[in-house]
Amino acid sequence: MSVKIPRGFKFSAVEAAIKRPGRKDLALIYSDVEATAGAVFTKNLIKAAPVKICIKKIASQKARAIIVNSGNANACTGKRGIEDANEMVRLVAKGLNIDERLVYPASTGVIGVPLPMERIRAAIPDLIGGLGKASLEELARAIMTTDTFPKYISADLKVGDETGTITAVAKGAGMINPSMATMLCFIITDLSVEKLSLSKALNEAVEQSFNRITVDGDRSTNDMVMIMANSLAGNDTITMKSKYYKDFKKVLNSITYELSKSIVKDGEGATKLIKVIVRRAPSRKDAELVARGVANSLLVKTAFYGNDANWGRIMAAIGASGAKVVEDKIEIYFNHLQVVKGGMSAGNDSTANELLKASKELNLIIDLATGKEEFSVLTCDISEDYVRINAEYRS
Amino acid sequence: MSVKIPRGFKFSAVEAAIKRPGRKDLALIYSDVEATAGAVFTKNLIKAAPVKICIKKIASQKARAIIVNSGNANACTGKRGIEDANEMVRLVAKGLNIDERLVYPASTGVIGVPLPMERIRAAIPDLIGGLGKASLEELARAIMTTDTFPKYISADLKVGDETGTITAVAKGAGMINPSMATMLCFIITDLSVEKLSLSKALNEAVEQSFNRITVDGDRSTNDMVMIMANSLAGNDTITMKSKYYKDFKKVLNSITYELSKSIVKDGEGATKLIKVIVRRAPSRKDAELVARGVANSLLVKTAFYGNDANWGRIMAAIGASGAKVVEDKIEIYFNHLQVVKGGMSAGNDSTANELLKASKELNLIIDLATGKEEFSVLTCDISEDYVRINAEYRS
Numbered sequence: 001m002s003v004k005i006p007r008g009f010k011f012s013a014v015e016a017a018i019k020r021p022g023r024k025d026l027a028l029i030y031s032d033v034e035a036t037a038g039a040v041f042t043k044n045l046i047k048a049a050p051v052k053i054c055i056k057k058i059a060s061q062k063a064r065a066i067i068v069n070s071g072n073a074n075a076c077t078g079k080r081g082i083e084d085a086n087e088m089v090r091l092v093a094k095g096l097n098i099d100e101r102l103v104y105p106a107s108t109g110v111i112g113v114p115l116p117m118e119r120i121r122a123a124i125p126d127l128i129g130g131l132g133k134a135s136l137e138e139l140a141r142a143i144m145t146t147d148t149f150p151k152y153i154s155a156d157l158k159v160g161d162e163t164g165t166i167t168a169v170a171k172g173a174g175m176i177n178p179s180m181a182t183m184l185c186f187i188i189t190d191l192s193v194e195k196l197s198l199s200k201a202l203n204e205a206v207e208q209s210f211n212r213i214t215v216d217g218d219r220s221t222n223d224m225v226m227i228m229a230n231s232l233a234g235n236d237t238i239t240m241k242s243k244y245y246k247d248f249k250k251v252l253n254s255i256t257y258e259l260s261k262s263i264v265k266d267g268e269g270a271t272k273l274i275k276v277i278v279r280r281a282p283s284r285k286d287a288e289l290v291a292r293g294v295a296n297s298l299l300v301k302t303a304f305y306g307n308d309a310n311w312g313r314i315m316a317a318i319g320a321s322g323a324k325v326v327e328d329k330i331e332i333y334f335n336h337l338q339v340v341k342g343g344m345s346a347g348n349d350s351t352a353n354e355l356l357k358a359s360k361e362l363n364l365i366i367d368l369a370t371g372k373e374e375f376s377v378l379t380c381d382i383s384e385d386y387v388r389i390n391a392e393y394r395s
Numbered sequence: 396m397s398v399k400i401p402r403g404f405k406f407s408a409v410e411a412a413i414k415r416p417g418r419k420d421l422a423l424i425y426s427d428v429e430a431t432a433g434a435v436f437t438k439n440l441i442k443a444a445p446v447k448i449c450i451k452k453i454a455s456q457k458a459r460a461i462i463v464n465s466g467n468a469n470a471c472t473g474k475r476g477i478e479d480a481n482e483m484v485r486l487v488a489k490g491l492n493i494d495e496r497l498v499y500p501a502s503t504g505v506i507g508v509p510l511p512m513e514r515i516r517a518a519i520p521d522l523i524g525g526l527g528k529a530s531l532e533e534l535a536r537a538i539m540t541t542d543t544f545p546k547y548i549s550a551d552l553k554v555g556d557e558t559g560t561i562t563a564v565a566k567g568a569g570m571i572n573p574s575m576a577t578m579l580c581f582i583i584t585d586l587s588v589e590k591l592s593l594s595k596a597l598n599e600a601v602e603q604s605f606n607r608i609t610v611d612g613d614r615s616t617n618d619m620v621m622i623m624a625n626s627l628a629g630n631d632t633i634t635m636k637s638k639y640y641k642d643f644k645k646v647l648n649s650i651t652y653e654l655s656k657s658i659v660k661d662g663e664g665a666t667k668l669i670k671v672i673v674r675r676a677p678s679r680k681d682a683e684l685v686a687r688g689v690a691n692s693l694l695v696k697t698a699f700y701g702n703d704a705n706w707g708r709i710m711a712a713i714g715a716s717g718a719k720v721v722e723d724k725i726e727i728y729f730n731h732l733q734v735v736k737g738g739m740s741a742g743n744d745s746t747a748n749e750l751l752k753a754s755k756e757l758n759l760i761i762d763l764a765t766g767k768e769e770f771s772v773l774t775c776d777i778s779e780d781y782v783r784i785n786a787e788y789r790s
Contacts, residue, residue, distance in 0.1 A: 046714025046722050046738075076710050078723065078739045111707020112740050221711050298693070299785055306786030312506020315471050316616050319441025327441050328473065343441075344473045345507050383786075384779035390694055391701030391778075 019071030269385025293321030309352030414466030664780025688716030
């Protein structure tokens with residue numbers, strides 16, 4: 001992975017032993033200058049304290065720093081949770097000597113346990129002192145929970161004579177669903193982007209990436225995707241009307257899509273990445289219902305894990321999805337191999353089993369043949385390890 | 396379990412080696428006289444051939460026999476599937492010398508594979524010849540798929556001077572969800588019940604039992620619950636207006652509830668039966684959304700399996716359910732032990748872990764404290780065995 005850092009951004013990561021000692025679990029992202037900011041948050045009605053705080057802060061569309069911890073979600077922690085998150089913000093603002101309105105808190109981890117503030121307080125001076133010492137990978141590692149690998153990416157974009165960089169880190173594995181679950185993503189860029197255009201581009205990017213992945217159908221209290229653009233590339237400000245807006249969106253979409261893909265790949269215990277592509281649906285809503293219904297079906301996911309081309313379970317999930325479908329028009333393909341023709345076996349089950357055995361990534365194409373609309377979702381299979389990981393998570 | 400058989404009903408079960416040899420997988424339920432009948436079917440849009448046929452047949456509200464096979468769902472099998480199911484009906488009607496309109500087909504098992512009709516055809520003479528030789532348990536065993544134990548029950552009901560019997564068999568394990576999934580239930584009684592009253596009672600019984608259980612959130616193509624009442628008890632016909640209707644419904648509800656409970660208990664790989672009870676919701680719809688959302692959450696189910704009182708996941712599932720909830724009003728109890736108070740920890744996590752370890756059955760009570768409506772759902776935990784069973788099912 002390319003790891004270029006946009007101008008004027010620095011990272012830091014330290015160990016605060018938030019869940020247990022032995023790893024860096026408190027991180028800071030900092031911009032030398034005030035950045036334009038945008039964010040998208042979980043749709044879960046139960047929101048973590050830092051999410052509640054960030055939702056208010058982001059109205060200003062300005063930011064300079066993000067303090068993020070793993071190991072504790074600071075969710076369902078009541079007033080104390082809000083006070084703790086605000087204190088983290090205050091300590092960072094004070095240490096950096098910046099306006100606390102420009103500092104954003106984020107948390108991920110176990111729900112319902114108050115943050116160990118004495119250890120966080122004690123760690124913040126080192127966190128601030130260490131700015132510039134952590135690599136992008138170290139930042140990505142510090143925000144991991146059950147992730148098995150760090151997730152980060154960067155790309156350049158030429159705007160006129162200036163070249164800017166867009167870089168992002170993300171965490172997430174398990175509990176990933178329709179509306180961005182248990183995932184955090186921080187995107188930084190030195191490009192200058194007008195604030196409404198930045199928010200719009202971010203929303204569109206999230207819609208085609210993090211909102212279209214699913215590991216287990218659950219949604220978290222803590223999800224957020226945030227972007228900071230600090231203008232240090234010196235480019236003419238990108239607006240919705242400028243000719244570079246399309247290019248900017250393209251890069252942003254590509255970055256968020258790649259990160260969302262890596263989150264599904266890292267689905268707890270997953271062995272296969274499956275793109276569920278629904279074609280020729282009567283409406284986009286029907287396409288989405290089928291795609292999400294199949295992507296979330298436990299029986300479909302366990303069959304993929306068992307390398308069993310059990311398309312009957314896919315048919316059952318299609319029928320149960322709530323979408324309008326006509327049984328005898330449905331065609332299903334694994335990549336280019338047809339497994340269902342006119343709602344029945346295409347006679348390729350054993351070839352399909354072989355294909356599954358040989359595939360780490362697969363397109364599952366469902367052609368409803370009753371319209372023109374499409375929708376796709378990334379999902380993964382489910383293994384015994386998913387159960388083991390999630391049965392043991394708190395212990 | 397009590398195993399009284401209503402007057403005039405006989406069973407038979409034989410081996411047709413439908414999926415593989417070694418067990419009885421073809422069964423017949425027969426009434427000596429024409430019975431009043433009612434049925435409820437899967438809401439999945441993709442319906443198995445026998446379901447499509449039964450939906451038409453039941454309009455007559457008359458029945459004498461049900462032929463049912465396990466090991467093959469006869470779903471997604473097109474015209475051939477319909478022809479095969481009709482042939483099973485014809486052969487039984489001919490062998491019994493009864494009107495084929497009174498014979499109902501049912502199937503459960505793998506989707507998308509045509510029935511092995513040569514073996515079924517060959518087995519039907521023995522099936523008919525064996526009528527009266529199979530016990531209720533043998534009938535219950537013949538319709539099992541991944542079930543680990545047979546499910547049957549019976550109860551008596553005194554109507555005036557006559558005593559009638561209501562007896563039922565069911566199968567189901569895994570793929571059980573909101574709208575009656577992968578389950579079959581056949582109920583027989585020698586009571587005389589007026590046809591509209593019978594249907595109404597059956598619908599209500601299904602609503603409070605099979606429609607409120609969930610194992611993995613999937614819905615099958617084959618579910619059906621059917622009742623036959625042959626009047627041989629000689630009672631005055633029960634109608635909605637008669638004073639015995641309430642008693643009849645009570646027994647029917649109790650029978651279907653017990654069977655639905657045994658289906659969840661037999662959830663593939665399950666180790667715990669959990670009744671999710673939502674109280675004081677602002678509307679029944681909100682109560683149902685929360686109950687089903689929590690009952691279907693993989694993260695909640697794996698936590699229960701791990702004896703981890705991880706109420707944070709329950710809170711997250713409540714917030715993601717789509718119901719109107721107020722975070723700081725929510726109270727959660729495991730039986731009588733409070734684990735969440737005002738949306739936060741009640742400080743009883745370690746006691747709750749011990750309680751989970753000691754419990755095979757548990758009430759999970761979610762008090763939303765914002766209204767007066769209730770809803771409950773039976774669910775189970777999910778273990779590595781669920782994944783193993785379902786990854787291997789077809790092989």
